[in-house]
Amino acid sequence: MSVDKNTVKRVAKLARLAFPEERLEAMAGELNRILAWVEQLNEVDTSAVEPMTSVVKMSLKMREDKVTDGGQPVAVTQNAPQGEDHFFAVPKVVE
Amino acid sequence: MSDLTGLTIVEARDGLRKKSFSARELADAHIKAIEKGRALNAFVTETPDLARKMALESDRRIASGEARPLEGLPLGIKDLFCTKGVLTTAGSHILDGFKPPYESTVTRNLWDAGAVMLGKLNMDEFAMGSSNETSYYGPVTNPWRRKGANTKLVPGGSSGGSAASVAARMVLGATGTDTGGSIRQPAAVTGIAGIKPTYGRCSRWGIVAFASSLDQAGPMARTVRDCAIMLKTMASHDPLDSTSVDMRVPDYELAMTGEVRGLRVGIPKEYRLDGMPGEIETLWQKGIAWLRDAGAEIVDVSLPHTKYALPAYYIVAPAEASSNLARYDGVRFGLRVPGKDITSMYENTRAAGFGREVQRRILIGTYVLSAGYYDAYYIKAQKLRSLIARDFDEAFEKVDVLLTPTAPGPAFGIGEKTDDPISMYLNDVFTVTVNLAGLPGLSVPAGLNDEGLPLGLQLIGKAFDEGTLFRVGEVIEKAAGPTSRPQAWWEV
Numbered sequence: 001m002s003v004d005k006n007t008v009k010r011v012a013k014l015a016r017l018a019f020p021e022e023r024l025e026a027m028a029g030e031l032n033r034i035l036a037w038v039e040q041l042n043e044v045d046t047s048a049v050e051p052m053t054s055v056v057k058m059s060l061k062m063r064e065d066k067v068t069d070g071g072q073p074v075a076v077t078q079n080a081p082q083g084e085d086h087f088f089a090v091p092k093v094v095e
Numbered sequence: 096m097s098d099l100t101g102l103t104i105v106e107a108r109d110g111l112r113k114k115s116f117s118a119r120e121l122a123d124a125h126i127k128a129i130e131k132g133r134a135l136n137a138f139v140t141e142t143p144d145l146a147r148k149m150a151l152e153s154d155r156r157i158a159s160g161e162a163r164p165l166e167g168l169p170l171g172i173k174d175l176f177c178t179k180g181v182l183t184t185a186g187s188h189i190l191d192g193f194k195p196p197y198e199s200t201v202t203r204n205l206w207d208a209g210a211v212m213l214g215k216l217n218m219d220e221f222a223m224g225s226s227n228e229t230s231y232y233g234p235v236t237n238p239w240r241r242k243g244a245n246t247k248l249v250p251g252g253s254s255g256g257s258a259a260s261v262a263a264r265m266v267l268g269a270t271g272t273d274t275g276g277s278i279r280q281p282a283a284v285t286g287i288a289g290i291k292p293t294y295g296r297c298s299r300w301g302i303v304a305f306a307s308s309l310d311q312a313g314p315m316a317r318t319v320r321d322c323a324i325m326l327k328t329m330a331s332h333d334p335l336d337s338t339s340v341d342m343r344v345p346d347y348e349l350a351m352t353g354e355v356r357g358l359r360v361g362i363p364k365e366y367r368l369d370g371m372p373g374e375i376e377t378l379w380q381k382g383i384a385w386l387r388d389a390g391a392e393i394v395d396v397s398l399p400h401t402k403y404a405l406p407a408y409y410i411v412a413p414a415e416a417s418s419n420l421a422r423y424d425g426v427r428f429g430l431r432v433p434g435k436d437i438t439s440m441y442e443n444t445r446a447a448g449f450g451r452e453v454q455r456r457i458l459i460g461t462y463v464l465s466a467g468y469y470d471a472y473y474i475k476a477q478k479l480r481s482l483i484a485r486d487f488d489e490a491f492e493k494v495d496v497l498l499t500p501t502a503p504g505p506a507f508g509i510g511e512k513t514d515d516p517i518s519m520y521l522n523d524v525f526t527v528t529v530n531l532a533g534l535p536g537l538s539v540p541a542g543l544n545d546e547g548l549p550l551g552l553q554l555i556g557k558a559f560d561e562g563t564l565f566r567v568g569e570v571i572e573k574a575a576g577p578t579s580r581p582q583a584w585w586e587v
Contacts, residue, residue, distance in 0.1 A: 003462070007462070008458065011458050011461050011462045011465065012458060014461050014465060015417060015445075015457050015458060015461040016421075016424070016438070016441040016442050016445055017442060017445050017446050017449070017454060017457065017458070018439070018442035018443050018445070018446035019446065027455070027458065030455060030516065031455075031458060031459060031462065033516075033517065034409060034455075034459060034516065034517065035459075035462075037406060037409075037517055038406040038407075038409055038410055038472070038476075040402075040403065040406055041403055041406055041407060041410075041475050041476065041479055042475070043403075044400070044403060044479060044482070046475060046478035046479065046482070049478040049481050049482060050478070050481055051474050051477030051478045051480070051481060052477045052478075052480040052481045052484065053477070055294045055295070055308050055309075055338075055532075055533035056293065056294050056295045056338070056340065056533045056558060057558075058295070058340060060337050060338075061334075061337065061341070063334070072196075075196035075197075076196075077427075078194075078196060079192070079193055079194065079195075079196075079427065079428035079429070080426065080427055080428065081425060081426075081428075081429065081430065081431035082431065088426050088427060090426055090437055090440070091433075091434070091436055091437045091440055092436075092437075093436075093437050
């Protein structure tokens with residue numbers, strides 16, 4: 001599996017990263033080197049192995065489904081780069 | 096009294112209790128050391144006013160007999176931990192100006208126990224790096240230099256500011272986080288101790304997320320015992336982190352009996368790499384001899400899937416990171432770069448806010464999770480992870496603890512490895528297996544190489560058996576002899 005310029009462009013779009021045209025080629029090369037290196041995992045036959053789903057053998061706790069926090073509009077919005085009256089402000093998204 | 100910054104946590108704790116000095120004096124001595132050590136670039140934010148205020152409260156409590164376990168002990172905090180009202184950057188431009196309205200559970204535990212905050216420590220951006228060179232705030236310099244040379248060396252990473260500030264006597268101890276070796280590798284190359292606890296021991300709540308199934312917080316300090324004291328307070332069950340375990344945190348100091356007779360120490364043969372420097376092999380043999388002389392039984396073991404750990408990690412960690420870092424969109428916090436519409440605002444913000452290494456990992460992560468590749472990469476890596484964990488399970492049927500080198504070499508020069516991502520990734524070759532399997536790993540300072548640079552040995556334990564690591568670690572530390580300290584060339 002080899003990554004070309006167009007793949008980098010597509011992945012950068014998926015990742016919401018503006019990526020200058022002139023750097024696509026170099027990044028494709030870097031990604032290919034890393035992907036070629038991880039290819040060695042294919043040396044191992046894992047057909048009978050379950051993928052890890054939990055790092056430590058434990059089951060997740062259940063808790064009562066109730067509101068435990070909230071009503072803090074100032075704390076929630078105070079770090080926003082742009083906002084008004086405890087709302088986040090974004091460029092217009094609906095005409 | 097003359098050298099308050101040279102004390103260990105144990106000594107400082109005793110001195111405060113005996114009123115040999117006040118918490119305020121201890122804090123002031125460290126504040127001064129931090130000011131004089133700015134050339135190392137270990138701090139992103141210094142908080143001297145807060146430190147003095149907290150120290151005064153500690154003095155009040157000590158005077159009234161209400162001292163808490165870490166009362167008056169001045170610490171540094173890796174800038175990945177959210178601290179209420181104090182700038183938290185994760186070493187990234189994208190978190191510009193972010194002052195969390197809440198406190199991470201680990202730091203909350205420290206302050207509730209009376210510890211004093213000296214400031215926030217520099218780190219690789221989003222903890223992605225092994226040399227502290229990816230920080231938006233510039234590289235950290237290792238206080239150690241090669242004998243007779245003044246080449247600036249890296250302090251390791253990603254907890255490079257933590258390691259440098261502890262080694263340079265600017266803080267008594269520091270918090271770190273470890274996703275693939277980010278506590279242990281910097282600890283090793285700066286001559287200090289550091290432990291990555293078992294996954295789930297410390298709450299991850301309020302720690303800026305990198306790879307959620309691998310991230311774990313831990314202490315870094317100048318002795319193994321100091322780490323044990325800090326971890327006792329940092330670890331807790333936390334309902335706010337569903338992966339934090341509901342298990343009693345033992346008093347680790349009680350486990351440190353100095354006794355290792357009859358203990359079975361495993362030596363995994365796969366950790367002997369081709370091209371590994373001779374000094375690392377020599378160090379490892381020394382460690383083996385120290386434990387054998389102390390009465391431990393040395394057992395050869397095999398961890399056959401070791402070589403697949405690093406490539407598996409470089410699928411799992413970027414995959415989780417690409418997902419975790421999706422939240423930085425210029426809307427709720429940090430940097431915003433305008434664009435012609437909302438999508439280009441997101442794209443411009445993230446392009447300007449993330450550094451090169453972070454962008455590279457986001458792209459890899461997005462690629463391996465994208466349609467058609469998920470099974471080939473992500474599931475394959477998670478299967479290798481199962482095999483790596485099984486290797487450890489089988490080894491721990493035969494032994495109580497494993498001994499390995501921490502890092503494949505000593506500190507290297509700033510800029511020496513930045514051009515080649517894979518050679519940088521190889522720094523974590525001995526540490527990353529532990530994160531993949533969720534196990535605890537402790538790096539113990541084990542002496543200096545011929546060039547006068549520190550090297551570390553790593554102990555790997557069974558899940559939740561940090562006590563054994565501290566016990567064995569202290570035996571190694573004692574056998575290695577008193578830790579020398581770097582000459583304070585950086586002081587102005």
